[in-house]
Amino acid sequence: MKKNGKKHAIIPIFIPHLGCPYDCVFCNQREITARTAAPDTRQVDATIKQWLTTLRDAEVEIAFYGGSFTGIPMEMQSAYLDVAKKYKDSGVVTKLHLSTRPDFIDEEILENLRAHGVDVIELGAQSFDDRVLALSNRGHTADDTRRASRLIRSYGFELGIQLMIGLPGDSRESCVMSAREAVKLEPELARLYPTIVLDDTRLYQMYREGLYTPLTREEAVATTADMYRILDDAGIRIMRVGLKSTDIIGDGGAINGGTYHPAFRQLVEGRIAREKIEPLLEKASSQAEAQAADAGDVSAGEERGANIRRDRTLKVDVFSSPAWFSNMIGNSGENRKRFAEEFLRLNIRYRSDPDIRDGEFRVVVKEDPAEDPA
Template structure:
């Protein structure tokens, strides 16, 4: 997937100002992007693509559409603000092979949106979602937890709204404090406190279960571990962790394992799970395995390629 950063003119209080759209479209490799029988899409992310001038949108879409027409990519996906969607824009995006539109909703709670300076309303999110789906695009809706005014119930309601709006995929980001933002100023003034990592993980765990129950694909948990965040150059405070998803999945599997062990009398056990889930079942830094051992279990984990995502079997070892 190619990530091409678009220009940014929105009023988010949790992002640093982004630069203007660079000439990245000229750098896309001309070789085939097929890998393991899957063609990757071209992605315009990092801002609100439909917020840049229409002639510039068309220029970049034309360049990307060359790869769509020749079958070298699976399509084009982009992110934008809910209030930057209209029928004229959607006709243009359809013309040039855009397949997926992700809306940066962040929350569907009016108070959270107002306190966060988002500049759009819950109605904007719902209306944009309806239009995106009506034009046949795959709909993604991004959410952010721990914004000013947010709480557990409001985040869970946002997830439920995202499901009801017909999203096919979502991204869950925890709000963090970055240098040079309004949120940093509020933090310095004692007017905002970010979520702890522990709370962010707990909320995200519950959000994931809501989305999965409704077959909404969670395509990202946590912020991309850029160099500036990893080394702390731009990070002031907040629940950033480069292995955020792994920690969340560890907590999900902790609950699954504990529920399965209820009524088990043996303390020498073998836990079988899906091959793809085994590292999550064992846990980040083997947290679940260590916890079981601390409770007196002698435990062995095994992967089974025939198991479904959360299928588990426990037997005497």
């Protein structure tokens, strides 16, 4: 990611499971962070120094992840933040960033975070459906998220909202509702995480007992794409979609079900690209059919298939921003393959244009006799 022409980088500091008395059905921090003990301040300092040696000409944030940061003792919060703040004060780090639970936010906590130079607070809302939260053993309600969000914004922090897809009791409708409710809180950023069934969790036991069925990959992609569009249309920066492969560490068998994919974000953004490009290609294809009919090639209503001659086609250039070029093509080229099979009278080329916004597309059409008529 780039901001103001500079690469934007985050130094992650994992504080596994500290501060959280709850046992959410999906949670196994040992698997997610691959750590068994919280780092001390010297380790945090060493981690930051090591990362900084690899980050040149970048805007750098230090982010505390992995547990409920504001649930740990105040003196421990301050000790970690003292280490991070000295890098911010020196100018080598631009922001301090942390994640926590909605029910671990109050005025005293926020005063301390502000005094230590924290800029961004992400809330693990997960859902705005209270039934889903209860079935997931979250220990908080949707109203807790609303209250904490308003308080965070009143103190001048940037707000982030994390949502999960496919929790127990979830549905596509409740996920879409959660995205719409998140927008009402006016966060600056969001993360979308399809639920992954990890070993050594209650969710895994529910899965084994037939009490929980993970989303199929197709269901997860379709629902996440719906949520992504809602958040993106509201101008909310979507920092992550799905877990990175390095976020889930285990000796085989850690991931169960078929929801997880290492390039999940590309699957979602590729789906969004496909749904935006298809109507543009359908219009071009109708134009090609009309031209073919005018030329006496085939009747405009003839079924498309192997008997369609290729000696009258349209050359179609589909443009995206450079950053979205791979999404336009689709993961493993799935969009390109689909369009080639669906639009037989189009000779499609894929190109990038730096003047196009990310997530937007343009189609340029002109008649082009095929080089190899059928």
